[in-house]
Amino acid sequence: MNVLVINCGSSSLKYQLINADTEEVLAKGLCERIGIDGGMHTYQKKDSDKVKTQVDMPSHTKAVSLVLEALTDPANGVIKSLSEIDAVGHRIVHGGEKFAKSVIIDDEVLAAIKECNDLAPLHNPANLIGVDSCRELMPNVPMVAVFDTAFHQTMPPKAYLYGIPYEYYRKYKVRRYGFHGTSHDYVAHRTAEFLGKDIKDMKIIVCHLGNGASVSAVNGGKCVDTSMGLTPLEGLIMGTRSGDLDPAILEFISGKENLSIGEMLTILNKKSGVLGLSDGVSSDFRDLGEAADSGNEQAKAALETYAYRVAKYIGAYVAAMNGVDAITFTAGVGENNISARAQISSYLTYLGTELDEKKNAVRGEELIISKDGSRIPILVIPTDEEMSIARQTVELVSKR
Ligand code: ADP
Numbered sequence: 001m002n003v004l005v006i007n008c009g010s011s012s013l014k015y016q017l018i019n020a021d022t023e024e025v026l027a028k029g030l031c032e033r034i035g036i037d038g039g040m041h042t043y044q045k046k047d048s049d050k051v052k053t054q055v056d057m058p059s060h061t062k063a064v065s066l067v068l069e070a071l072t073d074p075a076n077g078v079i080k081s082l083s084e085i086d087a088v089g090h091r092i093v094h095g096g097e098k099f100a101k102s103v104i105i106d107d108e109v110l111a112a113i114k115e116c117n118d119l120a121p122l123h124n125p126a127n128l129i130g131v132d133s134c135r136e137l138m139p140n141v142p143m144v145a146v147f148d149t150a151f152h153q154t155m156p157p158k159a160y161l162y163g164i165p166y167e168y169y170r171k172y173k174v175r176r177y178g179f180h181g182t183s184h185d186y187v188a189h190r191t192a193e194f195l196g197k198d199i200k201d202m203k204i205i206v207c208h209l210g211n212g213a214s215v216s217a218v219n220g221g222k223c224v225d226t227s228m229g230l231t232p233l234e235g236l237i238m239g240t241r242s243g244d245l246d247p248a249i250l251e252f253i254s255g256k257e258n259l260s261i262g263e264m265l266t267i268l269n270k271k272s273g274v275l276g277l278s279d280g281v282s283s284d285f286r287d288l289g290e291a292a293d294s295g296n297e298q299a300k301a302a303l304e305t306y307a308y309r310v311a312k313y314i315g316a317y318v319a320a321m322n323g324v325d326a327i328t329f330t331a332g333v334g335e336n337n338i339s340a341r342a343q344i345s346s347y348l349t350y351l352g353t354e355l356d357e358k359k360n361a362v363r364g365e366e367l368i369i370s371k372d373g374s375r376i377p378i379l380v381i382p383t384d385e386e387m388s389i390a391r392q393t394v395e396l397v398s399k400r
Helices: 060-072 107-115 124-137 150-154 167-172 181-195 248-257 261-270 273-277 285-293 297-321 331-336 338-345 385-399
Strands: 002-008 013-019 024-032 040-045 050-054 087-092 143-147 203-209 213-219 222-226 326-330 378-380
Touching: 002 060, 002 124, 002 385, 013 060, 013 385, 024 060, 040 060, 060 124, 087 124, 087 385, 107 124, 124 143, 143 385, 150 181, 150 222, 181 203, 181 213, 181 222, 181 326, 181 378, 181 385, 203 297, 203 331, 213 297, 222 297, 248 261, 273 297, 285 297, 297 338, 326 331, 331 338, 338 378
Parallel strands: 002 087, 087 143, 203 326, 326 378
Antiparallel strands: 002 013, 013 024, 024 040, 040 050, 203 213, 213 222
């Protein structure tokens, strides 16, 4: 069964065509600057080089039709006709409290997703445009919605409620939702599989450290807490997002600098995190590492502050679960950044675990990076959100 996985943003669309039987990625690509001049389609067939084509994409439907043309192109495509796409899996950012699992998309589901738009005004409407465009061009192909928030719906109220008047939860569903759920779910399950244990018997802390970053506490296979909140702004210090801060800072800075709430939120989402902390060096951990190595104190301080925050969350989640059996790093920084992993792990020796420098020198592979004999293993498990979306899509579509 071939599954087309779609991750549609407001001006971009990422996709992968996956043969779900062999788990091979047949082709993948990215459409950028949809609805803006200077559109670009990057397409890559398995085992081939990337092909970049400059092409204006006035609408998402145009972008999807270009994707379908590329996939079926006689010279460089990977399938003969659209009939070889058996299902489409869509990444949807916010499923609110309505969706604790992936679902087959129908009109009722679409209406329910629309009701969550308020909670993710930048993401959900864009995700839905992707669904509409695919339905227009492939009306008979079953489609599945896979939510970033769904895995976290098992959190108990004590983890998801904020210390604010309850009426805001009652009236507007203001609560912690958490994101990166597909990744936390996949990585927690792979951690248990890799260790040869039953996830039901395990307490796992997953650190998804990418541009966006979040930690989750997974007890018995169920998420019991996570660091992102109503929006992805809460929790860890990220590439450009601030993570946790005293909410009164908003009023303080906005008063001093004469900024609106909207402008303040742009600063907290786009100009903060390690980018802001490093005084503008970079949001990219490779650049920051290089700058720190060549003596840039601000970059060094940004990386230290980042690692300290991750370590504090790990400590909090050990307490939340009253123990931990494995700690796993994933995503761009978690999979590849040797020094970030070392810095974070230096705070964890109280758990009876120590990093093995040699093992930690590896990038992007599934492995245990703590020393043999450590009480708690520390692991690297590369995440694969697209594969997880494809698997969930197949599971639902084959049950129909
Ligand atoms: P996104 O949230 O955009 O999906 P990623 O998971 O791709 O982000 O993570 C991007 C981050 O991973 C960047 O800060 C990048 O510097 C870091 N990263 C990727 N590869 C490496 C590497 N080899 N060494 C250090 N950091 C890396």
